[in-house]
Each structure stands twice: as structure tokens, then as C-alpha cells.
Amino acid sequence: MNRPLPRRARVVIVGGGIHGLSCAFNLAELGVGDVLVLDAGYWQGGASGRNGSLIRNGFATPEWTRLFRFFNQQWHELSRKLGHNVMFSRRGYTMIAETEQTAAMFEHAAEVHRQCDVKSELLSLEKLKAHLPAINHGRVKSALNLVDGGVAPHHAAMKAYRAACEARGVVVHYRTAVTGFERTGPRIAAVHVGDQRIEADSVVVAAGAHNLMVAQMAGVSLAGYAMRIEAMALEPIRPLIRPALALIDRLCYLHQTARGEIVGGTEIPERPRMSLRADLPVMTATARVYMDLFPRLAELRILRHWAGMIHITPDFGPLIGEHPELKDLWFSAGWSYGWAGGPGAGALLAKAIVTGELDERTKPFTVDRFERGKPINETAIVLAKFS
Amino acid sequence: MNRLRHAAQARITFAWNGARIEGRAGDTVAVALYASGIKAIARSRKRHRPLGLSGSHLSGVLGRVNGRPNVRLDLEPATEGLDVRMQNVWPSAGFDLLAAAQFLPRRWLRGGFEHTPLLPSGTWRFQVWERLLAFLAGMSPPPDTDVPAVVRTGRLISIDTVVVGGGPAGRTAANGAVRAGQRTALVCHGSFPGPYARACGVPLPELDPRVELIAGSEVFGLYRGGSLVTAAPHNHVWGAVIFECSRVILTTGRRSIPPLVAGNDVPGVLDASTALLLANEYGVAPGAAAVVVGTGDEMPLAEQLRALGVNVIHAGPVAALRRIIGRRGVNAVQLDRIIPCDALVHAGPWRADPGLLFQAKAEGLTQLALQEEESNVVAAGAAAAAPEPVAIGDLNLAEALLCPCMDVTAGELLHWIEQGETDVEVLKRVTACGMGPCQGMPCWEMLAELVAKATARPAPEIGRPSHRPPRRALTVAQAAGLDRLVEPDR
Numbered sequence: 001m002n003r004p005l006p007r008r009a010r011v012v013i014v015g016g017g018i019h020g021l022s023c024a025f026n027l028a029e030l031g032v033g034d035v036l037v038l039d040a041g042y043w044q045g046g047a048s049g050r051n052g053s054l055i056r057n058g059f060a061t062p063e064w065t066r067l068f069r070f071f072n073q074q075w076h077e078l079s080r081k082l083g084h085n086v087m088f089s090r091r092g093y094t095m096i097a098e099t100e101q102t103a104a105m106f107e108h109a110a111e112v113h114r115q116c117d118v119k120s121e122l123l124s125l126e127k128l129k130a131h132l133p134a135i136n137h138g139r140v141k142s143a144l145n146l147v148d149g150g151v152a153p154h155h156a157a158m159k160a161y162r163a164a165c166e167a168r169g170v171v172v173h174y175r176t177a178v179t180g181f182e183r184t185g186p187r188i189a190a191v192h193v194g195d196q197r198i199e200a201d202s203v204v205v206a207a208g209a210h211n212l213m214v215a216q217m218a219g220v221s222l223a224g225y226a227m228r229i230e231a232m233a234l235e236p237i238r239p240l241i242r243p244a245l246a247l248i249d250r251l252c253y254l255h256q257t258a259r260g261e262i263v264g265g266t267e268i269p270e271r272p273r274m275s276l277r278a279d280l281p282v283m284t285a286t287a288r289v290y291m292d293l294f295p296r297l298a299e300l301r302i303l304r305h306w307a308g309m310i311h312i313t314p315d316f317g318p319l320i321g322e323h324p325e326l327k328d329l330w331f332s333a334g335w336s337y338g339w340a341g342g343p344g345a346g347a348l349l350a351k352a353i354v355t356g357e358l359d360e361r362t363k364p365f366t367v368d369r370f371e372r373g374k375p376i377n378e379t380a381i382v383l384a385k386f387s
Numbered sequence: 388m389n390r391l392r393h394a395a396q397a398r399i400t401f402a403w404n405g406a407r408i409e410g411r412a413g414d415t416v417a418v419a420l421y422a423s424g425i426k427a428i429a430r431s432r433k434r435h436r437p438l439g440l441s442g443s444h445l446s447g448v449l450g451r452v453n454g455r456p457n458v459r460l461d462l463e464p465a466t467e468g469l470d471v472r473m474q475n476v477w478p479s480a481g482f483d484l485l486a487a488a489q490f491l492p493r494r495w496l497r498g499g500f501e502h503t504p505l506l507p508s509g510t511w512r513f514q515v516w517e518r519l520l521a522f523l524a525g526m527s528p529p530p531d532t533d534v535p536a537v538v539r540t541g542r543l544i545s546i547d548t549v550v551v552g553g554g555p556a557g558r559t560a561a562n563g564a565v566r567a568g569q570r571t572a573l574v575c576h577g578s579f580p581g582p583y584a585r586a587c588g589v590p591l592p593e594l595d596p597r598v599e600l601i602a603g604s605e606v607f608g609l610y611r612g613g614s615l616v617t618a619a620p621h622n623h624v625w626g627a628v629i630f631e632c633s634r635v636i637l638t639t640g641r642r643s644i645p646p647l648v649a650g651n652d653v654p655g656v657l658d659a660s661t662a663l664l665l666a667n668e669y670g671v672a673p674g675a676a677a678v679v680v681g682t683g684d685e686m687p688l689a690e691q692l693r694a695l696g697v698n699v700i701h702a703g704p705v706a707a708l709r710r711i712i713g714r715r716g717v718n719a720v721q722l723d724r725i726i727p728c729d730a731l732v733h734a735g736p737w738r739a740d741p742g743l744l745f746q747a748k749a750e751g752l753t754q755l756a757l758q759e760e761e762s763n764v765v766a767a768g769a770a771a772a773a774p775e776p777v778a779i780g781d782l783n784l785a786e787a788l789l790c791p792c793m794d795v796t797a798g799e800l801l802h803w804i805e806q807g808e809t810d811v812e813v814l815k816r817v818t819a820c821g822m823g824p825c826q827g828m829p830c831w832e833m834l835a836e837l838v839a840k841a842t843a844r845p846a847p848e849i850g851r852p853s854h855r856p857p858r859r860a861l862t863v864a865q866a867a868g869l870d871r872l873v874e875p876d877r
Contacts, residue, residue, distance in 0.1 A: 042812045043816075077509060078508070085507045086507075089513075236526055258517050258520045258521050259521075277749070287869075296534075297529075301863075302857050302863065302866055303824065309752075
């Protein structure tokens with residue numbers, strides 16, 4: 001752990017979560033071997049170890065759907081690409097509507113999926129009963145299943161990425177916090193870790209909730225705020241719930257892991273803040289949702305609940321690309337479906353850094369879209385807005 | 388057969404895997420089975436080792452009761468006509484094909500079965516494999532469809548002081564607070580405050596009647612710096628409680644940490660308080676011939692057990708213990724010589740459960756870590772005493788089970804430590820150590836000690852992974868019954 005830091009790297013990546021590691025891996029694949037990844041916390045300690053581990057490829061806007069269709073494909077190929085088992089489970093990602101309004105949104109989303117060549121299916125009551133027998137069918141108005149979606153446990157993909165990066169010569173340091181940046185004219189020139197200076201041609205920031213702090217350190221503006229999100233795990237039981245689930249009207253998501261635990265959470269608006277402390281309301285609200293929709297979970301016990309932090313943007317969409325205010329400073333930030341996006345976003349970003357060309361699919365998600373008055377209004381996401 | 392002379396006489400009967408078991412009035416299911424000579428009542432997750440009542444880990448006492456999975460058999464009263472079944476067996480407890488897992492090579496099981504490169508994701512074979520894994524890891528089927536799903540309504544109590552633990556220190560603290568004019572509640576685990584002290588013959592101060600007593604409950608969380616204290620009753624039909632309070636006194640005492648030696652998971656290895664409760668409350672001998680080890684308390688404990696009619700054949704320091712021999716039950720222990728026996732009782736090393744204090748005082752942006760600042764949460768009595776070093780064996784250490792719930796051995800952890808992973812948070816994630824029903828106590832105490840030993844660092848320097856509430860203390864139905872009692876932080 002106390003290996004010395006290099007004095008120079010072609011690319012320095014701030015953040016060793018799935019986005020940072022994926023970008024490093026893809027850079028190495030494109031021949032940029034000299035990559036340094038720095039992370040203030042521990043391996044899997046940030047949002048890459050604390051998310052719902054859900055992977056979906058369809059939303060209600062073509063912008064999100066085109067991008068996440070690509071991301072989802074990356075997960076399908078990831079075990080082969082990395083040479084390790086990432087345990088991506090293609091079990092379907094099913095969205096549940098309990099109101100007419102959400103059911104209507106599903107109809108619209110299914111049309112968007114068709115246009116974007118994403119396999120999705122509005123499930124009839126009969127089909128839903130076979131697909132998800134445990135749900136309280138009386139409450140369901142509509143169900144939209146994304147056939148190629150699923151889940152991937154954190155530890156497997158994080159382990160695979162780290163091993164694949166290190167095998168390709170990427171240097172990864174955890175518990176190593178970046179303390180400052182250096183500019184030369186219009187471009188970024190070096191990264192500081194305490195009194196150590198590391199010269200870099202490019203810097204990528206993929207620091208999750210810490211993006212805002214890092215941007216401030218680099219002297220550039222970044223939209224959004226940091227927010228806590230909580231989830232909880234029930235004790236293991238034999239398989240009851242097969243697909244990954246989003247209960248859109250409850251702002252709730254859940255799935256049953258390969259370990260048998262049922263992991264999920266609901267979103268409750270609270271004031272934005274940086275903290276990993278768990279609080280009561282999310283646990284009790286999630287339990288209430290389970291009672292309503294999955295009565296067979298009633299007598300199961302809650303093993304643990306915990307908080308994670310993400311960087312939320314005004315339209316909940318990611319910020320991908322070079323920062324317009326500082327050359328050679330790149331961002332993969334503002335993620336709310338970041339686990340799903342990691343493998344694909346790293347590939348697109350690495351390509352953009354090497355070629356200087358942004359991929360068409362990431363263009364709607366540029367860092368300065370709010371200044372340009374171009375937010376994306378996506379309605380099929382499970383997040384609460386603080387207002 | 389294992390009953391002592393002072394045991395209750397009234398009989399009850401219930402079914403264990405379909406067979407009729409006779410217990411005595413007041414028994415828990417685990418006690419009645421133990422007294423009937425059935426010590427191996429559970430199977431470990433990966434290698435299907437027999438597990439039982441230990442006082443240390445919960446996976447040894449989880450069973451299926453009347454169609455409800457994962458019921459704590461050490462808390463479930465043995466009542467007439469209960470249907471109790473062993474979990475993690477297939478197709479049945481009598482003919483368990485899953486037991487073949489014990490013959491699998493150990494390296495296959497590191498971190499679970501999951502990571503095999505032979506069946507990578509992205510193939511249909513993985514999807515089949517994953518379904519099989521989910522079945523194996525699940526331990527027990529979901530609750531039967533006729534188990535009622537009812538929200539168990541909880542309540543919010545505004546009060547000045549909450550005392551956690553009903554031993555002498557807890558009673559004294561609660562009496563002191565109430566006499567200083569504070570509205571005070573005392574929450575204790577047992578059906579009355581202080582069963583261990585009573586079993587030890589320690590005098591218990593009379594509890595002031597003005598103290599609101601909440602017995603048979605576990606405090607599972609300290610939120611918002613300790614200004615919210617949550618407790619859940621062992622009885623799953625009752626609602627849970629949230630205290631809004633200005634002061635919390637933790638008098639939860641200390642627990643004996645199991646020795647980290649090969650065979651420490653064998654049924655018949657008991658901690659001191661479990662052995663004392665068995666003998667004193669239920670009139671059950673821990674074994675026909677018991678060995679007691681400890682860090683100084685072994686002699687008085689042996690005397691106490693002998694006075695209750697238990698045949699203690701040896702008592703000595705835990706540091707001399709090299710391994711425990713047996714599979715379905717203890718056959719012998721190895722000290723400087725091999726001593727045949729059928730129970731091993733450990734009285735130390737003693738450590739306080741750090742979980743609640745951690746929840747109240749931990750903060751951090753990249754990792755939760757205990758903060759030393761002033762707070763309204765204090766520990767008192769034995770819970771405030773310094774931790775004692777954990778005993779680590781020297782014979783077949785790799786076989787010692789560190790986390791019986793997730794079936795993680797010292798050998799599995801040493802494998803990762805040798806590869807350079809010495810961060811306890813990372814070790815937790817790669818092995819799942821401490822992610823089972825006990826949620827890290829006592830296994831993370833042993834984990835920290837093992838990392839210290841393997842890396843030659845001082846033990847107090849090694850931290851613990853985050854202690855997270857609610858540690859399986861409450862059900863979904865009880866948690867739902869607390870909904871909207873507390874406002875979100877806006």
C-alpha cells in the first residue's frame with residue numbers, strides 16, 4: 001500500500017470506482033499504458049460498492065435509451081473482455097406502475113425502446129404472474145420488462161477491473177487523496193497529492209459525490225449537488241424474486257442477490273449533504289413498500305442498511321466529456337445509474353481522450369448542457385428531487 | 388439426560404424435523420434440543436459444517452418455525468406443538484445431499500462459489516449456475532404463504548435517558564438517572580434485567596419502579612448521533628420502539644470472544660454466559676464432562692458451574708488451548724495434552740460489542756470511523772473496559788472458523804492477506820466475513836486480530852468495517868410499523 005507515486009503519467013484518473021477503473025482499462029486497451037488511478041477511499045468504498053447494482057437499457061427518452069443500450073451491451077461482453085467473471089446476471093429489469101399516469105408513461109417508453117432497438121415488453125397480468133409471482137398483483141396497473149437488463153454484484157466486477165487494469169500496467173492507489181491541481185495557461189498540467197507533484201497530459205475526474213469538491217479544487221464549475229441514498233438488505237432466503245425491479249410510483253428499487261439477500265431502497269427527499277451515516281426514514285419507508293407489494297417479505301428480518309453518496313445533476317443525467325473551462329480535464333460525473341454506465345462510459349471516454357472525438361451518444365450529456373439551456377427531461381428514473 | 392436436579396418438571400412437546408422432542412416448561416427451542424442431546428441444529432453456508440448453540444454466532448441457532456425461516460431458536464420459546472425444522476438441507480434433514488459440500492476443495496469456496504472462471508457471465512451456462520447458487524445460498528425457502536403479513540405498529544417515546552442493558556451497571560445507571568429527576572427507560576435483552584448476574588450470584592440492585600422497563604428487546608440502532616434509539620422485541624408479533632432522548636448509557640457488558648482455534652465452531656463450544664444460563668435458568672448441563680478456559684475468570688466460573696451440578700473436569704488459561712476436536716459435537720480439546728470432553732466453555736478474552744457506540748459516533752466521507760468528540764452516548768460498567776487480546780491457536784489455524792455465518796475460515800482470510808489485502812473493509816467485501824446474521828460481532832474482533840498478527844502491526848491500530856444497524860433485530864413488518872414516526876432530515 002505504501003508504494004511510491006510516479007512523477008508523471010500520461011493520464012491521471014481521480015476516483016477508483018467502476019468509472020475510473022473502466023476508463024483506465026480502456027485507455028490501456030487503446031495503447032495508453034501509462035495511467036495512474038488515485039482514490040481517497042478504499043477499494044469498493046464509494047458508490048461502486050454501495051449502489052443497487054441494477055443494470056437497465058431502457059428509459060423514456062431516446063437520449064438516455066441510446067446511451068444505456070450501449071452500456072448494457074458492454075455488460076454482456078464484460079466477462080470475456082476482462083478475462084474474469086463479472087457475474088452479470090441477465091434476468092430482466094422490470095418496471096412496475098401503480099398509477100394510470102405511470103402506465104401511460106410505460107406505453108410511451110415502450111415506443112421509444114422500439115425505435116432505439118431495445119427489447120422491452122409490456123407484460124399482461126397473466127405474464128406478470130409467471131414472471132413475478134410474489135408481487136401483490138391487485139396493485140399493479142402495468143409492468144414493462146426490459147429483457148436484457150439485470151444485475152451485477154459489486155465485488156465481482158470491481159475485482160475483475162482491478163485485476164485487468166493491474167495486468168495491463170495501470171497503477172492504482174487507494175487511500176491516496178488528491179489535494180490540488182496545477183494549470184499551465186489554458187490546460188491542466190499536474191496533480192498534487194500532498195507535497196508530491198504528478199505531471200499529466202490529461203486528468204479524468206470520476207470521483208462520484210466528491211466530483212464537486214474536486215472540480216472546485218481544479219477551479220472549474222460543475223452543475224449539481226451531492227446527495228445521500230440509502231438501501232437495505234434482508235436476510236437470505238431461497239429464490240423468490242427473479243427480475244431486477246423498479247417500483248416507479250414508490251421511487252423504490254430492489255432485487256434478490258445470488259446470495260439470497262433482498263437488497264433495495266426507496267428515495268426520500270432530504271436536504272443535500274455529504275454523509276455516510278444511515279438514518280431511519282428510508283428503512284421504514286422501504287419496509288412499508290414491501291408490505292404493500294411483497295407481503296411474503298413481511299416476516300423476514302433486516303440485516304443491515306447503509307448510506308452511499310452520489311453526485312446529482314439538475315436533470316439527473318450524467319456529465320461526460322472535456323470541461324469547456326479547462327483543457328485536458330475530463331469528467332465522468334453526475335451519475336445516478338453509474339453502476340450500469342461504468343463499463344460503457346469508460347470505453348467512450350477513453351476513446352474520446354485518445355482521438356479527441358466525442359461519441360455521438362454522449363453528445364447530449366456534455367458537461368455544460370445546463371449553461372447551454374439543454375437539460376434532458378427523463379421521467380422513467382427512480383430518484384427523488386430535493387426542492 | 389443433561390438435566391440438572393433443579394430443572395423445571397412440567398413437560399412440553401414439539402416436532403424437530405418431524406420427530407417428537409420433549410422439553411421442560413420455560414425452555415427455548417435451542418435449550419430443549421440441547422438438553423435432548425441434539426447439539427448440531429444448523430449447517431454452515433458453504434461447507435455445511437454442523438453448528439449449534441454457542442452464544443457467539445447466530446447462524447448456529449437459526450431454524451424454520453411454523454413456516455417462518457431464520458427464527459432464532461435460542462430466543463423462541465418451546466411451546467406445545469411447534470413445528471421446527473433444520474435449514475440449509477436438501478431434500479431433508481435426514482437425507483441431506485448438500486452435506487457433500489464438505490468434500491469440495493477449499494480453494495473453490497473462497498469468497499463463496501461465485502467466481503468460477505469456468506462459467507463466465509454472458510453465457511446461458513452462467514444463468515443456470517447463478518440460479519443454482521441462489522438456491523444454495525438461500526438456506527431456507529421464503530415464509531409459507533399462510534404466514535400473516537401484518538404491519539406491527541410501533542411507537543415513539545420521548546424520554547430523557549435510555550439505559551441499554553439490565554445488569555448491575557445498567558440498574559445502577561437507571562436508578563441514578565431517575566433519582567436525578569430524569570425520565571428514564573431501561574431496555575434489556577432478557578425477560579428480566581440481569582439474568583447473567585443472577586446466574587453468577589452477583590447482587591443486583593433493586594430497579595427503581597419509576598424506570599420504564601422494556602424487557603425482551605434488543606437495541607438495534609443509534610441514529611442521529613444517539614438522539615434516536617431504536618429497540619425491537621424478540622417477539623415478532625409486537626411492535627418496535629423509537630426513543631427520542633437526550634442521553635444514552637450503554638451498559639451492555641462484555642462478551643467472551645471465541646478462541647480462534649481449529650474446531651471453534653463445533654457444537655458444544657459455549658461462551659461463559661450461555662453455559663451459565665443453561666445451567667442456572669434451564670437446569671441443563673453444558674455437557675457430561677466440561678472443560679473451562681479463560682483469561683482469569685475460568686476458576687470462579689468452573690466453581691460456579693460445579694455448584695450448579697455441572698461436571699467440570701479441567702479449567703485453565705485459554706492461551707494454552709491449541710484446538711478443539713469433533714464434528715457434530717466436541718469430543719476432546721488439545722491443551723498441553725488431549726483431554727476428552729463433550730463441552731468447552733470459554734470465559735474470555737472479554738470484549739464489549741462496539742456496534743452501538745460506532746453507530747452513534749462514527750462519521751466520515753470515504754469511510755465511517757469512530758470520532759472521539761464529546762457525545763451524549765456513554766459506556767459504563769464492563770462495557771467501558773479495555774478489550775482483551777484474542778487467543779489465536781497454532782495448530783491448523785487455517786481451519787479455524789472466523790465467521791460461521793458466512794463460513795469464512797482464518798485460512799481464507801490469510802490467503803487474501805498474503806496477496807496484500809490488509810484493509811479490513813476490503814477483506815470484508817472479498818470474503819463476506821461479518822455480513823451474515825451477527826453483522827460483525829464477534830467475527831470482526833477476530834478479523835482485526837488476525838490481520839494484526841499476519842502483518843505484525845499493533846492490534847489497536849487495525850480498525851473494523853462499519854457496524855451497520857439493524858443487525859436482523861427487526862422484521863420488515865416491525866420496520867413498517869415505525870414508518871413516518873420520524874421526519875426525514877429536510
